[in-house]
Amino acid sequence: MLETHNWIGYGEKKATVLKATLYALMPPGAVVKSPDSLWNFSLWASLLTGHALRGGRVMVVAPTARSAPATAFGSVALAENVLGQMVLAARELDPAIRRVGGLLKVGMYAPTMGVGDIPEKARTIAASYRAHPWLADLHAAEAPDLRFLDALADSLDASGFRARYLEGEALEAPKLHMKVHFFSTKEGWDPLMAQQESYEFLAAYLRERAIQVSEVGRDRDLRLLQQKISPLSQRLLEAWRESTTPDQQAEAAWFLTVGSQNQNFRSAALDGEVLVTLAGEEALIGLADQMLILGLCDWIEGPEELKDHVLPVSGIMRGIGLWARFIF
Numbered sequence: 001m002l003e004t005h006n007w008i009g010y011g012e013k014k015a016t017v018l019k020a021t022l023y024a025l026m027p028p029g030a031v032v033k034s035p036d037s038l039w040n041f042s043l044w045a046s047l048l049t050g051h052a053l054r055g056g057r058v059m060v061v062a063p064t065a066r067s068a069p070a071t072a073f074g075s076v077a078l079a080e081n082v083l084g085q086m087v088l089a090a091r092e093l094d095p096a097i098r099r100v101g102g103l104l105k106v107g108m109y110a111p112t113m114g115v116g117d118i119p120e121k122a123r124t125i126a127a128s129y130r131a132h133p134w135l136a137d138l139h140a141a142e143a144p145d146l147r148f149l150d151a152l153a154d155s156l157d158a159s160g161f162r163a164r165y166l167e168g169e170a171l172e173a174p175k176l177h178m179k180v181h182f183f184s185t186k187e188g189w190d191p192l193m194a195q196q197e198s199y200e201f202l203a204a205y206l207r208e209r210a211i212q213v214s215e216v217g218r219d220r221d222l223r224l225l226q227q228k229i230s231p232l233s234q235r236l237l238e239a240w241r242e243s244t245t246p247d248q249q250a251e252a253a254w255f256l257t258v259g260s261q262n263q264n265f266r267s268a269a270l271d272g273e274v275l276v277t278l279a280g281e282e283a284l285i286g287l288a289d290q291m292l293i294l295g296l297c298d299w300i301e302g303p304e305e306l307k308d309h310v311l312p313v314s315g316i317m318r319g320i321g322l323w324a325r326f327i328f
Contacts, residue, residue, distance in 0.1 A: 001276060001277070001278055001282070002276070002277045002279070003274065003275070003276050003277075004017075004018050004274075004275050004277070005272070005273065005274050006261070006268075006271065006272060006273040007272060008270065008271060013268070015259065015261055015274065016261075016269065016273075018277060019257060019261070019275065020043075022181075022183055022255060022257070023044065023048055024047055024051070026056060026185070027186070028054050028055030028100065028101070028102075029055055029056070029185065029186030029189075030051070030057070030183065030184060030185045030186060030189075031056075031057045031138070031183070032048060032051060032057070032058045032181070032182070032183050033059045033181065033182040033183075033290045033294070034048065034059065034060050034061065034181050035060075035061035035109065035176065035178045035179075035181075035293055036062065036179055036262055037062075037068060037070060037175070037178075037179070037262065038070060038079070038262035038263055038264040039061075039062035039079055039082070039083060039262075039264075040075060040078035040081070040082045040263065040265075041082065041265050041268055042082050042085070043265075043268065044263050044268075045082050045083075045085060045086050048060065048104070049086060049089050049093075051102075052090075052093075052097050052103060052104035053096060053100070053102060054100065054102065055100040055101045055102045056103075057102060057103035057138065058103060058104050058105065059103075059105050059107060060083070060105070061108075061109055061176070061178075061293060061294070062079060062083055062106070062107075062176070063108070063109050063175070064108045064109060064110045064298070064309040064310065065309065065310055066110070067109045067111065067173060067174065067175050068176065068310075069175045069176070069177055078264070079310065080306050080307075080310050083300070083306060084303035084306050086104070087106050087301070087302060087303050087305075088302075088303050090104040090105065090106065091301070091302065103134065103138070105134070106300045107294065107298065107299045107300065108297055108298045108299075108300060108306075108309040108310075109176040109296060110297060110298045111173045111174055111296045112124070112173060113173065114163060115163070115173070116163030116164070116214075117163055118153075118161070118163070118209055118210040118213065119153035119154075119156045119157050119161060119210075120153070121292070122149040122150070123150060123153045124295065125149055125295030125296065126146045126147075126149035126295070128294075128295040128296070129146055129295055130146060135294060135299075139198075140190070140193040140194045141193075145199060148199050148203050152206055152207065161214055164213060178289070179260065179262065180257065180286050180289070180290070181256070181257045182255075182283070182286055182287070183255040183256070183257075183283075184252075184253070184254050184255075185251060185252055185253045186251075187248040187249070187251040187252040188251075188252035188254050191240050191243050191244045192236065192240045194243070195236055195239040195240060195243065196239075197232070197236040200232055200235075200236075201229065201232045201233055201236050201287075201288065202288055204228065204229050205225075205229050205288040206292075208224070208225045208228050208229060212225060229288075233287075253279070253280075254279065254280060254281065254283035255277060255278065256277070256283035256284075256285065257277045257278075258275075258276050258278075259273060259274045259276055260273045260274050261273040261274075261275055
């Protein structure tokens with residue numbers, strides 16, 4: 001584990017340097033999943049587009065108007081501008097990216113179910129994987145493999161599952177607060193996803209989450225989730241080791257970054273920030289969430305589609321937001 005910080009103003013920016021290093025130096029075939037609530041910094045977009053052009057597989061996830069925790073006009077204008085450029089780059093550079101085995105996708109986090117509605121989440125994720133062949137291929141999930149999500153949802157409904165909310169809490173769709181980025185080399189990702197144990201691990205995680213948010217989980221120790229799924233994650237790793245050669249294992253690398261830093265200019269260059277990076281098997285603690293979040297996104301194919309997912313900003317306010325981009 002490595003802890004890095006950005007100092008305010010002209011102080012050292014070690015968190016930014018670390019993140020830029022991972023974006024720039026992950027090898028061809030590496031998977032990068034980058035969800036954030038403020039995704040509007042062009043440098044990060046450029047580095048990730050470059051990774052895709054070198055054969056990397058990149059998924060950027062940003063919030064819709066409904067799932068965004070921050071809706072300042074400048075942030076919205078910048079996000080539409082930067083994400084629109086990434087979508088355009090993905091479309092226009094698609095032949096070059098495909099030629100080297102790369103992938104560049106921009107998704108808008110758009111869950112329509114309640115925060116604790118685990119059955120509906122499972123069904124939505126299964127449907128999304130079926131609707132997007134590239135998403136299923138990335139996770140080595142063929143149509144029959146996804147039936148476990150439908151079966152899990154049916155069993156939860158049959159058992160009388162009901163999410164429990166705090167008194168007075170609105171039953172709205174969740175916001176995108178995740179500031180967790182996941183990185184894996186090709187040798188660490190493809191053989192891992194090819195294991196049947198990956199589905200068992202994901203199903204166990206969803207079952208434990210259902211218990212957490214249900215009526216019976218109101219007094220449950222949160223550490224029980226880790227205790228329940230840890231044996232399954234170890235079983236998945238054992239299956240990965242058995243299916244890979246010593247050379248593949250030597251080339252496998254996993255990283256997980258989590259902290260206060262957003263994907264905007266201020267977090268990269270001005271504000272004080274903290275970033276914790278996990279490396280190796282410990283980084284797989286975020287695997288389940290990173291597999292699930294992609295199934296709750298609308299995947300954008302053209303810049304014009306972004307307008308249906310972000311808050312409308314007038315021409316004047318958009319111009320002000322782009323001009324004052326360093327403060328949003």
